[in-house]
Amino acid sequence: xxxxxxxxxxxxxxxxxxxxxxxxxxxxxxxxxxxxxxxxxxxxxxxxxxxxxxxxxxxxxxxxxxxxxxxxxxxxxxxxxxxxxxxxxxxxxxxxxxxxxxxxxxxxxxxxxxxxxxxxxxxxxxxxxxxxxxxxxxxxxxxxxxxxxxxxxxxxxxxxxxxxxxxxxxxxxxxxxxxxxxxxxxxxxxxxxxxxxxxxxxxxxxxxxxxxxxxxxxxxxxxxxxxxxxxxxxxxxxxxxxxxxxxxxxxxxxxxxxxxxxxxxxxxxxxxxxxxxxxxxxxxxxxxxxxxxxxxxxxxxxxxxxxxxxxxxxxxxxxxxxxxxxxxxxxxxxxxxxxxxxxxxxxxxxxxxxxxxxxxxx
Amino acid sequence: xxxxxxxxxxxxxxxxxxxxxxxxxxxxxxxxxxxxxxxxxxxxxxxxxxxxxxxxxxxxxxxxxxxxxxxxxxxxxxxxxxxxxxxxxxxxxxxxxxxxxxxxxxxxxxxxxxxxxxxxxxxxxxxxxxxxxxxxxxxxxxxxxxxxxxxxxxxxxxxxxxxxxxxxxxxxxxxxxxxxxxxxxxxxxxxxxxxxxxxxxxxxxxxxxxxxxxxxxxxxxxxxxxxxxxxxxxxxxxxxxxxxxxxxxxxxxxxxxxxxxxxxxxxxxxxxxxxxxxxxxxxxxxxxxxxxxxxxxxxxxxxxxxxxxxxxxxxxxxxxxxxxxxxxxxxxxxxxxxxxxxxxxxxxxxxxxxxxxxxxxx
Numbered sequence: 001x002x003x004x005x006x007x008x009x010x011x012x013x014x015x016x017x018x019x020x021x022x023x024x025x026x027x028x029x030x031x032x033x034x035x036x037x038x039x040x041x042x043x044x045x046x047x048x049x050x051x052x053x054x055x056x057x058x059x060x061x062x063x064x065x066x067x068x069x070x071x072x073x074x075x076x077x078x079x080x081x082x083x084x085x086x087x088x089x090x091x092x093x094x095x096x097x098x099x100x101x102x103x104x105x106x107x108x109x110x111x112x113x114x115x116x117x118x119x120x121x122x123x124x125x126x127x128x129x130x131x132x133x134x135x136x137x138x139x140x141x142x143x144x145x146x147x148x149x150x151x152x153x154x155x156x157x158x159x160x161x162x163x164x165x166x167x168x169x170x171x172x173x174x175x176x177x178x179x180x181x182x183x184x185x186x187x188x189x190x191x192x193x194x195x196x197x198x199x200x201x202x203x204x205x206x207x208x209x210x211x212x213x214x215x216x217x218x219x220x221x222x223x224x225x226x227x228x229x230x231x232x233x234x235x236x237x238x239x240x241x242x243x244x245x246x247x248x249x250x251x252x253x254x255x256x257x258x259x260x261x262x263x264x265x266x267x268x269x270x271x272x273x274x275x276x277x278x279x280x281x282x283x284x285x286x287x288x289x290x291x292x293x294x295x296x297x298x299x300x301x302x303x304x305x306x307x308x309x310x311x312x313x314x315x316x317x318x319x320x321x322x323x324x325x326x327x328x329x330x331x332x333x334x335x336x337x338x339x340x341x342x343x344x345x346x347x348x349x350x351x352x353x354x355x356x357x358x359x360x361x362x
Numbered sequence: 363x364x365x366x367x368x369x370x371x372x373x374x375x376x377x378x379x380x381x382x383x384x385x386x387x388x389x390x391x392x393x394x395x396x397x398x399x400x401x402x403x404x405x406x407x408x409x410x411x412x413x414x415x416x417x418x419x420x421x422x423x424x425x426x427x428x429x430x431x432x433x434x435x436x437x438x439x440x441x442x443x444x445x446x447x448x449x450x451x452x453x454x455x456x457x458x459x460x461x462x463x464x465x466x467x468x469x470x471x472x473x474x475x476x477x478x479x480x481x482x483x484x485x486x487x488x489x490x491x492x493x494x495x496x497x498x499x500x501x502x503x504x505x506x507x508x509x510x511x512x513x514x515x516x517x518x519x520x521x522x523x524x525x526x527x528x529x530x531x532x533x534x535x536x537x538x539x540x541x542x543x544x545x546x547x548x549x550x551x552x553x554x555x556x557x558x559x560x561x562x563x564x565x566x567x568x569x570x571x572x573x574x575x576x577x578x579x580x581x582x583x584x585x586x587x588x589x590x591x592x593x594x595x596x597x598x599x600x601x602x603x604x605x606x607x608x609x610x611x612x613x614x615x616x617x618x619x620x621x622x623x624x625x626x627x628x629x630x631x632x633x634x635x636x637x638x639x640x641x642x643x644x645x646x647x648x649x650x651x652x653x654x655x656x657x658x659x660x661x662x663x664x665x666x667x668x669x670x671x672x673x674x675x676x677x678x679x680x681x682x683x684x685x686x687x688x689x690x691x692x693x694x695x696x697x698x699x700x701x702x703x704x705x706x707x708x709x710x711x712x713x714x715x716x717x718x719x720x721x722x723x724x
Contacts, residue, residue, distance in 0.1 A: 015415075027450070027459060030463060031450070031454065031462070031463060031466065034463050034466040034467040034470055035466045035469075035470060036470045036473070036474075039466070042450065042454075046449075046450065049412050049413075052412075053412055053413060053414045053415065054415075060379070061414045061415055063411065063412055063414060063419065063429075064412065065411060065412070065421075136427060136429075137377070138372055138377035138378075138379060139372025139373070139374045139377065139427035139428065139429045140372075140374075140376075140377045140427055141426070141427060188377065334377075336376070336377045336378055336379075337376060337377075337378060339376060339377035340375060340376050340377075341374055341375055341376070341426055341427050342426075346426075
């Protein structure tokens with residue numbers, strides 16, 4: 001019983017409609033407000049149940065089996081493990097400052113920062129693990145036996161190595177960490193293999209990296225040519241001043257316009273390379289969205305949120321998921337008989353750490 | 363009793379999809395394939411998983427990935443044996459959406475009310491030893507910034523004794539910091555900043571401010587404010603789940619308007635009891651409140667803004683102090699001219715006390 005995917009148009013398909021999603025999102029919003037935010041764990045769960053159940057992989061829908069209670073417990077754990085110690089340490093270091101022990105206080109603050117840095121890495125890892133272990137396809141789920149503590153260490157030193165050479169190592173650290181994360185994950189009996197390369201990413205990164213310099217050089221060149229052609233601003237009078245002012249505005253605008261565009265162009269390439277390097281047994285993956293797709297996607301998101309005075313924000317999970325599924329592609333074949341149940345452990349708590357740090361999804 | 367119904371089934375061991383017939387026998391059922399029979403399974407072990415496209419998906423307790431998918435009209439005898447569908451989550455489904463929303467609203471309002479009110483009941487229950495330890499932990503010796511001279515200490519002691527019946531459980535200090543401010547801290551600690559003492563035109567002004575801070579101590583406002591901030595942070599922390607905001611909330615501790623009014627009332631009573639004229643305190647508030655915006659921003663160099671930000675100034679407070687003047691009463695100065703000079707110059711005389719904060723406070 002083999003499914004040959006190369007014959008098909010796309011292995012992933014999304015059948016959801018935003019009207020159906022609205023019937024979930026609006027009651028969620030109301031319940032979240034009246035519970036002072038506590039319902040949001042169950043809200044997230046309901047939204048994922050819907051999105052997953054409307055997503056086809058080959059010939060069967062995905063299933064989200066996570067529970068709101070798991071996310072809630074994860075949040076409480078994060079609060080007890082991080083929130084309370086943070087408050088206590090903050091109080092102690094304040095006391096130390098009052099006593100004039102500024103160096104000791106600084107050392108404690110540094111320790112606190114390092115701990116948070118480490119836990120952020122662990123949180124990224126465990127969130128991915130949680131999501132895979134709650135995603136079922138044909139009764140089979142994913143997961144990982146790695147608790148992610150080592151990944152936390154890798155996250156710390158690889159991030160620092162990425163920043164050290166005046167931030168030029170960021171593409172390497174991002175790709176390398178992606179590979180580390182996914183190489184520890186599995187689905188059914190098969191382990192993922194992630195072999196994305198970082199070198200092809202450098203050109204896009206340099207584009208993003210150089211935007212501020214390019215805008216600055218443009219300004220200098222423009223200034224010099226102005227001076228050469230028209231003498232001093234005094235000689236030009238008010239017209240010259242006006243031109244100068246307009247130019248300054250254009251320079252600032254282009255900075256705020258080009259920087260996000262370059263960032264999106266970079267991220268688009270990053271995600272394409274990262275997913276492209278992913279393999280599960282005989283399956284290969286591909287993400288087809290290119291920079292213009294990402295830019296249009298983000299402009300549309302902003303327009304929706306602004307035009308609805310912020311209410312449209314509740315549709316962002318829907319839009320993100322749809323964008324993701326619409327552009328995902330898989331090639332190769334799956335032997336259904338070989339795809340047996342995952343034997344990885346299932347953690348009982350959700351994405352608490354990640355939730356606490358408010359960092360994004362995958 | 364026996365009935366048959368077509369369904370899809372995954373056994374959770376492999377991804378093979380099986381078309382089965384459900385055969386009900388009492389509280390149990392079998393799943394019949396063309397050549398195999400799965401089961402028996404107990405209906406009591408069946409749990410609702412999710413709704414997928416047009417099918418309801420059920421799982422089996424204890425068997426990871428076991429699925430039974432029923433679509434189309436389900437016979438009533440089978441339907442009666444199956445667990446209820448889950449929509450919003452346990453409580454909401456049991457109560458119904460409308461009732462649950464109302465119940466949550468009431469519960470949330472009650473939680474906020476408890477958090478706002480309970481500090482008044484809880485604060486007196488916290489033993490004074492805990493209060494003292496917390497105060498010591500926070501302040502210590504204030505980094506050696508407390509000023510002390512034999513004559514100055516005696517003057518301060520006399521002032522405190524005239525304003526409070528139990529001066530022994532108060533610890534009042536003058537700190538060598540050039541800010542117009544005074545603070546009450548846990549454990550009966552009151553700190554007058556040298557800047558406030560120096561700018562005062564009479565000992566009566568210092569007496570009024572000191573009595574106000576003692577009022578915060580005696581009315582247990584300090585612990586109340588601490589508890590209230592912590593409680594609010596915990597209750598409202600659920601909304602964005604940001605642990606960082608929690609810490610910030612806690613540190614921006616301030617008193618409510620009611621507490622300020624109570625402390626003022628305490629101050630006026632103490633002044634009256636000590637035969638000290640409240641006119642000095644009134645003129646102190648007058649001088650601060652008459653400053654316009656530009657004077658205020660300039661004044662921030664002198665630290666006046668510090669007192670203003672933590673003590674809401676208004677004409678009504680000044681008026682209240684003026685009104686508390688009893689005509690014909692024979693007021694005495696809070697300190698003799700010699701004592702007042704000693705208190706005022708205490709920090710200048712004490713060369714051992716460190717000045718300022720010794721670090722960037724912002």
